[in-house]
Amino acid sequence: MKNTFIGSPVERREDLRFLRGRGQYVDDLAPEGLLYAVILRSSVAHGRIVSVDTKAALKIPGVHAVITANDMPGGPPIIPMRLQPLPEFKPFEQPVIASTKVRYVGEPLAVVLAKSVAIGEDALEAIEVEIESLPAVADWHVAAKNKNILFESQGTNRSLVFEARKGDADVIFASAPYVRREKMRTGRHYGLTLEPRGVMAEWDAARGRLTVSGAAKVPFFNRRILAKQINLPEDSIDMVENDVGGGYGARGEFYPEDFLIPFAARHVNRPVKWIEDRRENLMAMNHARETEAELEVACASDGTLLAIRGEIHTDMGAYMRTNGAVGARNVAQFLSGPYRVPHIKIDSSLWMTNKTPVGTYRGPGRFESSFYIERMLDMIAGDLGIDRVELRRRNLVTAAEQPYSIATIQPTNATDQYDSGDYRATLDRVLKEINWPEVSKLQGKLIGEKYHGLGVACFVEGGAAGPKETARLELNDDGTVSVFLGTSSVGQGVETVFAQIAADALEWPMERIRHVHHGSTSYVSDGYGAYHSRSTVMGGSAVLEATNHFQAAIREAGAKRLKCEAAAVKIDPDNVSGPDGQSFPLKELAGLTAEGAFLNKKHTYSYGAHAVHVTVDPKIGRIEIIDYVLVQDVGRAVNPLTLRGQMIGSLVQGLGGAVLEHLQYDEDGQFLTASLADYLLPTASDFPNLRCVILEDYPSPINPLSVKGAGEGGIVAAGGAIANAVANALQSFGVEPRQLPLTPTYIWELVQAGRQKQAAE
Amino acid sequence: MPIRFEVNGKQVTVEVEPRLTLADCLRQQLRLTGTHIGCDHGVCGACTVLVDGDAVRACLMLAVQAEGSKVVTVEGLSNDDGLTPLQKSFRKHHALQCGFCTPGFITTAHALLSEEPDCDADRIRDVLSGNICRCTGYISIVEAVLDARAAYKSNGGKP
Ligand code: FES
Numbered sequence: 001m002k003n004t005f006i007g008s009p010v011e012r013r014e015d016l017r018f019l020r021g022r023g024q025y026v027d028d029l030a031p032e033g034l035l036y037a038v039i040l041r042s043s044v045a046h047g048r049i050v051s052v053d054t055k056a057a058l059k060i061p062g063v064h065a066v067i068t069a070n071d072m073p074g075g076p077p078i079i080p081m082r083l084q085p086l087p088e089f090k091p092f093e094q095p096v097i098a099s100t101k102v103r104y105v106g107e108p109l110a111v112v113l114a115k116s117v118a119i120g121e122d123a124l125e126a127i128e129v130e131i132e133s134l135p136a137v138a139d140w141h142v143a144a145k146n147k148n149i150l151f152e153s154q155g156t157n158r159s160l161v162f163e164a165r166k167g168d169a170d171v172i173f174a175s176a177p178y179v180r181r182e183k184m185r186t187g188r189h190y191g192l193t194l195e196p197r198g199v200m201a202e203w204d205a206a207r208g209r210l211t212v213s214g215a216a217k218v219p220f221f222n223r224r225i226l227a228k229q230i231n232l233p234e235d236s237i238d239m240v241e242n243d244v245g246g247g248y249g250a251r252g253e254f255y256p257e258d259f260l261i262p263f264a265a266r267h268v269n270r271p272v273k274w275i276e277d278r279r280e281n282l283m284a285m286n287h288a289r290e291t292e293a294e295l296e297v298a299c300a301s302d303g304t305l306l307a308i309r310g311e312i313h314t315d316m317g318a319y320m321r322t323n324g325a326v327g328a329r330n331v332a333q334f335l336s337g338p339y340r341v342p343h344i345k346i347d348s349s350l351w352m353t354n355k356t357p358v359g360t361y362r363g364p365g366r367f368e369s370s371f372y373i374e375r376m377l378d379m380i381a382g383d384l385g386i387d388r389v390e391l392r393r394r395n396l397v398t399a400a401e402q403p404y405s406i407a408t409i410q411p412t413n414a415t416d417q418y419d420s421g422d423y424r425a426t427l428d429r430v431l432k433e434i435n436w437p438e439v440s441k442l443q444g445k446l447i448g449e450k451y452h453g454l455g456v457a458c459f460v461e462g463g464a465a466g467p468k469e470t471a472r473l474e475l476n477d478d479g480t481v482s483v484f485l486g487t488s489s490v491g492q493g494v495e496t497v498f499a500q501i502a503a504d505a506l507e508w509p510m511e512r513i514r515h516v517h518h519g520s521t522s523y524v525s526d527g528y529g530a531y532h533s534r535s536t537v538m539g540g541s542a543v544l545e546a547t548n549h550f551q552a553a554i555r556e557a558g559a560k561r562l563k564c565e566a567a568a569v570k571i572d573p574d575n576v577s578g579p580d581g582q583s584f585p586l587k588e589l590a591g592l593t594a595e596g597a598f599l600n601k602k603h604t605y606s607y608g609a610h611a612v613h614v615t616v617d618p619k620i621g622r623i624e625i626i627d628y629v630l631v632q633d634v635g636r637a638v639n640p641l642t643l644r645g646q647m648i649g650s651l652v653q654g655l656g657g658a659v660l661e662h663l664q665y666d667e668d669g670q671f672l673t674a675s676l677a678d679y680l681l682p683t684a685s686d687f688p689n690l691r692c693v694i695l696e697d698y699p700s701p702i703n704p705l706s707v708k709g710a711g712e713g714g715i716v717a718a719g720g721a722i723a724n725a726v727a728n729a730l731q732s733f734g735v736e737p738r739q740l741p742l743t744p745t746y747i748w749e750l751v752q753a754g755r756q757k758q759a760a761e
Numbered sequence: 762m763p764i765r766f767e768v769n770g771k772q773v774t775v776e777v778e779p780r781l782t783l784a785d786c787l788r789q790q791l792r793l794t795g796t797h798i799g800c801d802h803g804v805c806g807a808c809t810v811l812v813d814g815d816a817v818r819a820c821l822m823l824a825v826q827a828e829g830s831k832v833v834t835v836e837g838l839s840n841d842d843g844l845t846p847l848q849k850s851f852r853k854h855h856a857l858q859c860g861f862c863t864p865g866f867i868t869t870a871h872a873l874l875s876e877e878p879d880c881d882a883d884r885i886r887d888v889l890s891g892n893i894c895r896c897t898g899y900i901s902i903v904e905a906v907l908d909a910r911a912a913y914k915s916n917g918g919k920p
């Protein structure tokens with residue numbers, strides 16, 4: 001039997017429980033004796049802690065304990081960085097609880113353990129906190145003055161400058177025939193998950209074991225951190241992944257609560273659960289994206305890109321969190337996007353400010369850089385009188401230039417290469433899908449009350465972060481197989497995808513893959529988790545490896561029993577047989593297990609293009625999407641149904657960030673968007689007209705499945721595409737959007753400014 | 762104080778504090794954890810349940826207000842042997858990823874299709890716009906609800 005589950009739109013197995021209300025998320029757990037944790041957070045953005053008095057709170061009936069930094073002998077542990085853990089960042093890492101200073105609104109000060117959440121919340125009000133406020137560093141401009149400093153001992157608010165370098169940009173700029181300079185920025189938004197974060201910890205004092213539920217994304221790494229901080233051997237801690245209500249890069253990193261709750265459970269020797277409320281989530285989960293760029297692009301007069309040079313500044317918030325540096329690095333490294341830029345010189349500064357710290361959000365740095373380069377390209381096309389599609393086509397990296405090297409990043413000396421692809425093919429396809437020749441006649445036209453505009457943007461998406469992933473197959477009593485993995489699910493549907501891969505590799509029916517387990521530390525010897533669009537590529541390839549070992553193990557066991565050569569043993573879904581027809585039922589080998597690992601240092605790069613047709617109402621600044629097409633070449637689609645879900649889902653997140661979502665602070669560092677009424681998310685009526693096309697023309701050369709990570713393509717170019725469409729629609733006012741999000745107010749202001757300028761001329 | 766109401770066809774009596782929301786009562790006291798809490802402020806719709814046939818946000822209603830009414834949760838719209846036509850349609854169209862919003866969409870869509878089995882895409886979008894899904898981008902959810910209409914139509918508003 002030759003299976004073809006890979007490539008088929010197989011319906012998901014996880015749906016059976018989710019659709020019937022039988023999923024099990026961390027808040028659904030309620031063991032005997034459970035205490036609820038509620039966290040007191042700083043309401044001051046920047047200040048020195050004078051005292052935290054918990055006496056009155058402890059007297060409230062039902063309050064079991066209140067934990068502060070004083071309960072941690074030797075001071076609160078510091079959370080180390082997971083990615084780019086440079087020594088320069090060390091002094092800026094976050095303690096699990098504030099002890100001397102608070103640096104953002106939302107920073108933990110105390111943890112109340114109570115019989116119910118309601119009692120715990122009452123107790124929060126009874127804690128007396130005295131904080132001597134310091135002037136807030138409310139954005140990177142203030143930070144750069146280095147007058148008020150978050151970490152005094154460092155003498156600066158800048159934790160690092162990443163340098164992206166390629167060729168010799170300065171030389172090119174000295175003699176370039178054409179240069180365009182721009183200053184632009186992207187707003188602060190984040191990977192809000194609909195399920196708020198949660199941690200539940202149980203301490204087994206007799207056995208000295210800690211069980212932590214609510215793990216996600218990188219449980220093995222987080223276990224290593226926790227083991228050190230809490231002084232237990234790693235194998236005394238089980239991290240358990242439950243159903244996870246969305247990740248997007250933000251959930252599952254090691255946050256302060258990932259120490260505080262296990263610590264609390266051991267402290268009181270009772271199970272403790274903490275579930276974040278939405279207000280906390282908005283001010284405690286990693287923020288992302290807020291950057292400002294001053295860029296110059298040099299071109300030949302035919303529009304050939306010669307060089308990019310400039311500075312980018314990221315508003316990091318108060319601490320360097322586990323993956324906090326990724327965005328600031330990527331925004332520099334990927335500024336050239338899918339385009340051929342031979343000379344690059346970008347300095348990307350990381351500024352500490354009194355805001356919630358940043359981490360990654362789907363497409364970290366890529367969303368920002370795509371907005372910058374795509375806006376610049378449209379402005380350049382206008383200056384040079386070249387069609388903007390043609391300008392892109394001229395500058396896209398060609399298939400013949402692959403693998404194509406991008407800028408090197410210092411101080412980490414990180415190099416990278418795009419792996420394969422014909423970027424022009426996706427551009428051509430997206431134009432065809434949206435019927436560009438026809439709709440482009442509407443560009444800038446006023447029809448009724450609204451102006452029509454078109455935007456186009458091209459992108460690459462990195463995936464498959466190494467170094468390794470592990471999978472294990474185990475034969476069950478009934479002859480079915482269970483698959484165990486070191487990657488995690490954050491709600492993408494990996495159970496189904498891995499079952500498809502295993503069933504194809506074994507050439508067995510899908511039903512014979514009984515379970516796919518992932519994300520918990522007890523399943524395999526090591527695991528690297530779910531980030532950087534790596535689950536399918538790395539986990540899927542590991543499943544292939546494990547399947548090979550599994551079949552080899554069956555052959556070996558079969559050979560012994562059947563007294564023949566292992567190579568002569570045949571395996572079918574029911575029987576193991578030898579060359580002379582002797583056989584025995586496969587299930588007699590129940591318990592047989594084999595692990596396999598996939599090692600990889602290279603990245604996959606899927607790629608594609610966005611094209612969008614919008615209308616803009618200049619009187620109210622409202623953007624409406626008439627048609628939006630996303631084309632992406634993913635190498636190979638394991639499951640087109642779930643892949644389409646990734647593409648459209650990430651696209652709508654991108655549009656949210658481009659048009660609606662905005663985390664705002666005032667000049668005192670007070671947080672202004674602490675509810676979903678203030679922080680606007682896309683709803684079902686916002687973006688109804690979206691389509692996507694999957695291409696599989698360029699399989700990845702670097703993994704046995706030929707797949708490329710594809711969870712981010714929708715988000716990466718959304719800001720650039722839509723901003724270009726708005727500029728195109730409002731060209732008669734000379735409107736050039738230079739910041740995201742494109743709120744109605746911002747667009748209205750641009751139109752007004754354009755009108756005034758025209759009136760003055 | 763004790764309250765009595767019907768949940769998924771069964772009469773229940775529970776002892777609740779006056780400030781307890783219906784959502785917390787369902788989740789914590791009746792252990793019906795299919796009803797999810799995404800905001801606790803009436804914005805996200807994850808907690809939507811049916812109260813006497815209407816889609817209601819269980820985080821905005823106090824448990825004591827449910828006295829005497831008929832409450833149906835996602836568990837009550839499901840059966841053991843398989844998926845209902847609405848659930849099947851969600852699965853077919855991949856109208857869920859992480860599944861956290863799903864119970865709220867199922868209850869909301871069920872209430873809509875029971876009342877208006879002929880509704881069009883705009884109407885569906887309008888009604889669903891009170892529910893937030895962060896994963897899917899909504900296109901597939903609207904397709905799933907559109908596709909499920911037939912099952913409600915042929916059966917006079919019942920799936
Ligand atoms: S939890 Fe009730 S509406 Fe969000």
Ligand code: FES
Binds near residue numbers: 246857
């Ligand atoms: S499926 Fe994740 S929020 Fe809707």
